[in-house]
Amino acid sequence: NAGVTQTPKFRVLKTGQSMTLLCAQDMNHEYMYWYRQDPGMGLRLIHYSVGEGTTAKGEVPDGYNVSRLKKQNFLLGLESAAPSQTSVYFCASRSRASREQFFGPGTRLTVL
Amino acid sequence: GEDVEQSLFLSVREGDSSVINCTYTDSSSTYLYWYKQEPGAGLQLLTYIFSNMDMKQDQRLTVLLNKKDKHLSLRIADTQTGDSAIYFCAESPPMNRDDKIIFGKGTRLHILP
Numbered sequence: 001n002a003g004v005t006q007t008p009k010f011r012v013l014k015t016g017q018s019m020t021l022l023c024a025q026d027m028n029h030e031y032m033y034w035y036r037q038d039p040g041m042g043l044r045l046i047h048y049s050v051g052e053g054t055t056a057k058g059e060v061p062d063g064y065n066v067s068r069l070k071k072q073n074f075l076l077g078l079e080s081a082a083p084s085q086t087s088v089y090f091c092a093s094r095s096r097a098s099r100e101q102f103f104g105p106g107t108r109l110t111v112l
Numbered sequence: 113g114e115d116v117e118q119s120l121f122l123s124v125r126e127g128d129s130s131v132i133n134c135t136y137t138d139s140s141s142t143y144l145y146w147y148k149q150e151p152g153a154g155l156q157l158l159t160y161i162f163s164n165m166d167m168k169q170d171q172r173l174t175v176l177l178n179k180k181d182k183h184l185s186l187r188i189a190d191t192q193t194g195d196s197a198i199y200f201c202a203e204s205p206p207m208n209r210d211d212k213i214i215f216g217k218g219t220r221l222h223i224l225p
Contacts, residue, residue, distance in 0.1 A: 043215040
């Protein structure tokens with residue numbers, strides 16, 4: 001099992017550009033999460049999903065959109081990137097029966 | 113509101129014990145966690161404790177929970193260079209509420225030779 005994978009690992013964008021980050025998990029987990037990690041801020045939840053076709057806002061959802069069309073994939077979109085969105089983005093997933101979240105390796109995004 | 117507080121840095125000599133402390137605000141939290149993040153990697157669950165427990169031991173790791181003071185600690189015995197990482201304390205509300213886990217800002221553990 002690959003666990004939780006994230007694509008891409010690194011990306012540099014110009015202000016105003018758009019992109020989609022892909023998270024995939026092969027553990028048949030119901031719940032999936034997108035976090036951002038910034039120095040001195042810890043992890044902050046952007047959006048999450050409790051099942052295929054459902055999404056919900058987290059702590060810092062503004063500027064991001066998500067979709068969960070397939071159970072194994074959770075996409076994070078930036079429609080018009082801003083320098084404030086420079087961060088490391090982590091995806092996580094867990095099963096309904098467990099509280100343990102499994103994390104992907106992260107995507108380092110720089111917005112110039 | 114829900115909040116998790118922990119100190120940002122801790123330096124410990126190799127071979128000594130490390131104690132990382134955390135306080136949380138949600139008294140209804142059912143699970144409390146310690147996650148470890150090594151450089152350039154995602155978080156990995158280290159251990160967790162259910163709220164009706166006072167202590168949990170797992171090899172070199174000891175978790176202590178003081179529910180009255182809402183204080184959680186992680187003790188790492190015989191600290192090694194491989195323990196150098198950021199340690200995140202986290203709490204989760206009961207299953208019938210949001211499915212979110214609230215993370216602290218992380219404590220960076222630095223090992224001195």
